[in-house]
Amino acid sequence: MNKINSIRKDWSLIETLIAEDRKILDIGCGDGGLMEQLENNRNAITHGIELNRDLAANAIARGFNVVHGNAELDLSQYSNNSFDYVILSQTLQAMMKPKDILSELLRIGSKAIVSFPNFGHWKIRLQLLISGKMPVTESLPYTWYDTPNIHFFTIKDFLNLCNEMNIVIEKSIGLTSKGKQFDISESVTGVNFFTHEAIFLLSYKNFEPIKIISSKKVFAKNSVIAN
Amino acid sequence: MKTKFTTDTKLESEIAYFENINLKLESADIIDSFKLAFKTFGKLNADKTNAILVCHALTGDQYVAGNNPITGREGWWSRMVGPNKPIDTNKFFVICSNVLGGCAGSTGPKELQNGSDVAYGGNFPSVTIKDMVKAQSLLIESLNIEKLFSVIGGSMGAMQALQWAIDFPDKILNIIHIAGALKHSAQNIAFHEVGRQAIMSDPIWRNGKYFENNEVPERGLSVARMIAHITYLSENAMHRKFGRKLQSRDIISFGFDADFQVESYLRYQGKSFVERFDANSYLYLTRAMDYFDHDETFRKNIEFSHNQNNHLKYLIVSFTSDWLFPTIESKMIVNQLNSLSREVSFLEIDTDKGHDSFLLEEPQLDDVIKGFLTNNFAKIDE
Numbered sequence: 061m062n063k064i065n066s067i068r069k070d071w072s073l074i075e076t077l078i079a080e081d082r083k084i085l086d087i088g089c090g091d092g093g094l095m096e097q098l099e100n101n102r103n104a105i106t107h108g109i110e111l112n113r114d115l116a117a118n119a120i121a122r123g124f125n126v127v128h129g130n131a132e133l134d135l136s137q138y139s140n141n142s143f144d145y146v147i148l149s150q151t152l153q154a155m156m157k158p159k160d161i162l163s164e165l166l167r168i169g170s171k172a173i174v175s176f177p178n179f180g181h182w183k184i185r186l187q188l189l190i191s192g193k194m195p196v197t198e199s200l201p202y203t204w205y206d207t208p209n210i211h212f213f214t215i216k217d218f219l220n221l222c223n224e225m226n227i228v229i230e231k232s233i234g235l236t237s238k239g240k241q242f243d244i245s246e247s248v249t250g251v252n253f254f255t256h257e258a259i260f261l262l263s264y265k266n267f268e269p270i271k272i273i274s275s276k277k278v279f280a281k282n283s284v285i286a287n
Numbered sequence: 288m289k290t291k292f293t294t295d296t297k298l299e300s301e302i303a304y305f306e307n308i309n310l311k312l313e314s315a316d317i318i319d320s321f322k323l324a325f326k327t328f329g330k331l332n333a334d335k336t337n338a339i340l341v342c343h344a345l346t347g348d349q350y351v352a353g354n355n356p357i358t359g360r361e362g363w364w365s366r367m368v369g370p371n372k373p374i375d376t377n378k379f380f381v382i383c384s385n386v387l388g389g390c391a392g393s394t395g396p397k398e399l400q401n402g403s404d405v406a407y408g409g410n411f412p413s414v415t416i417k418d419m420v421k422a423q424s425l426l427i428e429s430l431n432i433e434k435l436f437s438v439i440g441g442s443m444g445a446m447q448a449l450q451w452a453i454d455f456p457d458k459i460l461n462i463i464h465i466a467g468a469l470k471h472s473a474q475n476i477a478f479h480e481v482g483r484q485a486i487m488s489d490p491i492w493r494n495g496k497y498f499e500n501n502e503v504p505e506r507g508l509s510v511a512r513m514i515a516h517i518t519y520l521s522e523n524a525m526h527r528k529f530g531r532k533l534q535s536r537d538i539i540s541f542g543f544d545a546d547f548q549v550e551s552y553l554r555y556q557g558k559s560f561v562e563r564f565d566a567n568s569y570l571y572l573t574r575a576m577d578y579f580d581h582d583e584t585f586r587k588n589i590e591f592s593h594n595q596n597n598h599l600k601y602l603i604v605s606f607t608s609d610w611l612f613p614t615i616e617s618k619m620i621v622n623q624l625n626s627l628s629r630e631v632s633f634l635e636i637d638t639d640k641g642h643d644s645f646l647l648e649e650p651q652l653d654d655v656i657k658g659f660l661t662n663n664f665a666k667i668d669e
Contacts, residue, residue, distance in 0.1 A: 083628075107630075113637060113651075120602065120632045121654045123662025127621055127633045137622040 070149055070175050070259065071097055073233050073241070077173055077261045078102050082144035085109070085168060087131045088151045092119035095126075107143070109134060132156055135164045143169040152176050153209040163225060166264050171230070175259040180214030180252040183237065198237075199256065215244065215252045222262065231261040290429035298392045299356045300324040300349055300385075303426050310422065316412035320401050323426050324392025325349050325384035328368060329376030331432070336667060338432045339374060339660075340423065341383040342440030342447035345515075345572055346564055348391035351383040352376070357391060357563050363646065373657035374439065378664070382430070386447075387422040388414040388571045396495065396567035408567055409495030416443070416579045420450040424458065434458055436667070437660060441465035441645035442612065443572070446579045449620070453581065453588045456596030461663055463602045463656060465645045466609050468616035469623075470580040475611060478518050479573040482511030486566050495567050508566040509557030516556045521608035521641035525549060586623040601631040602659045604645075604652060611642040632659065 071094050078084070081103050086095050089108025098104040108126040110116040116128035127134065131148075132155060146169030148161070153176055155161045165172035177199040187195035194204040202209065213221075215234075222229055232244035234255035244251050244258060291304040306320045326349045331338060341351050341364065352368040354361065368374045368381055385393035388411065396411040427435060438459050440448040445467025452462050471479075489507030491497050497504055529549040533539065536546065545551040581588065589596060601624055605617035614635045624631040636651050638644045645652065 113635070117634055117636075117651045117655055120634055121658025123658060123666075125600075125630045125632050127625065127631065128635055129618075129621075129633065134622075137625045139626050139628065142628045 067150070069235065069239060070257070073235075073259050074147060074149065074173055074175070075101055077231060077259070078104065078145055083107075083142075085138070085143045085146045087135075087146065087148045087165075089119060089124070089126060090115050092122050092124040092126060094147070094149065095119070095124050096122070132161065135161070135168060138168045140167055141170055145169055145171050145173055147173045149173075149175045150177070153179075153211050153213065155211065158211050158213075159221065159225070162221070162227070162262075166227065166262065170263065172262045173259065174262060175257065176213070176218070177209075177257050178215050178234075178252065178255045179212040180216060181237070181256050182253045185253075215255055215258055218258070218260070222260075226265045227262050228265050229260055230263055233259045235259075290425075292429075295324065295392060297356070298324060299354070300326055300392050302392060303429060305422075305425055305429075308425070310418075310425075312412055312418045313415040314413045318394065318401075318412065321387065321394035321422065322392075322398075323384045323387070323394070323422060325382060325426060326351065326353070327383075328352055328381040329379055331380040335432055336434070336436060337378065337664070338380045338382060338427075338430075338435050339437045339439060340427065340435050340451075341368065341374070341381055342423070342438065342444035343383060343386065344440070344442040344444050345576065346512075346560070346569075347444070348389065349383045349385045350391070351381065366648070367653070367656070373653040374660065375657070379436070379660070382427070384423055384426055386414075386419040386443075386572070388419070388568060388575065390565035390568035393422075395565070396571055397498070397565040406498050408498060411567065411571060413574060413578075414571060415575050416446045416450050417454065419575065420447050420454055423447070424451075424455050427458070434460065436664060437461050437463060439463040439465075439656070440467070442467060442642065443576055445612075446576065449581065449585075452596065452599055452601070453585070453592070455594070456592060456599055457594040460598065460667065461600035461602070461659075463604070463659065464617075464620065465604045465652070466606060466612045466617075466642055467620075468612050469585050469619055470582040470616075471576050471578075472616070475518075476577045478514060478611075479577055482514050483570050483573060485510035485514070486570060489566075492566060495570075497566070503561060504566045505558075505561045508561050508564070508569060509554075511566075511569060512560035512564075513553040513557045516553060518611045519641055519643040521610065521639055523608060523639040524641055527639065528552075582619075585620070586627065589624070589629070590627055597629075599629065600659075600663060601629065602655065603631060603633045604655065605633075605635045606640070606642070606644040606649075607635060607637050608639045609642045609644065 083105045086108045089095055089110050095106040095108055099106055109129055109131050111130050116126050119126040146165045152158050184195040234242050234244045235257040236254050237256040293302050295302050302322050302324050304322045310318045347363050350362040352362040352365045370377050385391040388395045390397045396407045400407050438448045438451045445464045448462040448464050451459055486507035489504035491502045492504040532548045534545050534548045534551040539546050545554055603617050603621050605614040621631055621633040634655055640647050
């Protein structure tokens with residue numbers, strides 16, 4: 061029940077990040093719940109990928125464009141910038157190569173929406189500190205040997221990675237374990253302690269077009285040129 | 288275009304005659320007149336928006352549902368097509384025609400050459416999947432249907448559905464493509480070649496003129512069917528069904544009788560096939576499949592089609608144990624469509640029943656076909 065509530069909460073926050081009439085790819089779309097919500101409330105055109113066969117079949121039977129497949133292998137088939145938003149909800153920590161996935165998200169989509177449980181939450185830190193065992197919590201309910209979550213990271217880790225990859229954080233929403241919502245960027249102190257779950261709206265850094273003026277033509281390039 | 292329609296009571300089929308139409312085939316041969324045998328199920332609605340074309344596989348026919356007068360059995364997909372079935376004939380108008388080159392009433396090697404009393408036999412021109420689809424499109428046109436809601440097919444039927452998407456995207460809204468591929472693989476061509484060699488090395492075949500003596504190259508055709516039938520199953524399915532069980536005996540015979548149930552089963556499959564299928568047709572239709580190849584051209588065809596095809600929706604389905612048209616082949620289609628940002632759904636169904644799964648009890652197949660059709664139909668109705 062808690063898990064479902066947290067996903068619903070996640071979805072409604074994701075919805076607030078999305079403009080009307082956009083094209084969206086939902087990675088790990090399940091039976092199409094979020095796609096349905098975004099089609100109904102945001103008039104979105106949605107596509108989905110789902111690894112689980114039964115969930116994918118359900119989504120297709122419900123009329124959604126869903127490809128049964130593995131995001132880690134199948135994202136390469138999508139063209140650059142073919143979606144306005146690519147959504148990865150609560151799955152980044154389960155990916156084999158999270159960094160590659162992150163750059164794929166922003167290759168396929170103009171913007172990416174990523175949500176994940178924060179491993180830096182005080183309850184998790186406390187559990188590890190006191191018991192000396194890998195933490196098991198409501199949002200991360202698995203024991204270490206059978207967890208699908210193979211890459212644990214904290215908000216700080218994520219911010220560092222974004223910085224390293226030249227990813228701009230356009231918006232970020234944190235949730236406490238009681239469901240209280242706040243803007244991560246505005247509450248700097250203690251954010252990594254109290255954020256239970258985080259949702260980020262990401263895009264690549266926009267470089268100012270560099271104009272190269274020759275005697276005949278004007279060239280513009282949307283990237284940094286060395287020398 | 289004037290098309291004559293009649294009803295063949297013996298075949299329990301409608302026949303559409305296309306006279307002096309000079310159908311130009313891919314081979315550059317021209318068929319001046321031809322006919323297609325077809326069946327329809329359900330009712331065309333007033334706006335003509337509910338028509339579905341079902342394309343049959345290699346040895347299928349127009350009897351997709353209801354009774355098949357040739358075999359005396361139920362239609363080949365009656366578990367899928369009918370009132371309240373996944374392809375619901377209470378809701379949809381379903382058309383199924385025997386392909387050009389077939390042997391259930393459409394023009395093919397078994398039929399008389401135009402204006403003569405001799406059958407085509409080996410004189411029938413080579414037909415391709417594209418030619419079959421062209422003939423079907425003329426049928427749809429003559430039925431006064433501007434746009435098909437869906438084209439659905441498995442195996443060779445999937446090839447036809449894909450060809451519809453390439454050649455006539457403006458005349459359809461979606462396709463359901465089951466257990467198919469962009470191309471017929473080398474292994475598949477190899478199996479077909481063995482089948483054809485079995486037929487052609489039967490002395491009764493006589494360069495396709497067996498009908499002159501009222502004979503049938505039974506041995507060749509049944510061996511061809513036996514080989515093909517193996518490719519439609521899977522090792523697990525065969526093991527589950529037959530294992531090493533013996534047929535009507537307790538001990539092995541130390542001879543070449545059908546000791547094993549699997550042998551007896553294959554012999555039966557071969558024998559019953561001979562009663563319903565024409566050997567020359569088998570040669571022509573296997574060849575049509577072999578020639579099917581959109582490996583290099585599909586993406587370009589979809590991307591640069593002069594006909595509008597952005598609106599097309601695709602449902603692609605494969606089966607885990609299908610080694611004739613494996614999942615990887617379906618995924619190639621999905622990849623290319625996704626790279627063009629097209630509306631495609633794909634599901635690989637987990638089953639041990641092999642290529643034949645699309646004809647068999649697979650609840651997930653029923654669910655996705657029914658849901659895909661119902662939901663997409665509701666969208667155009669809005």
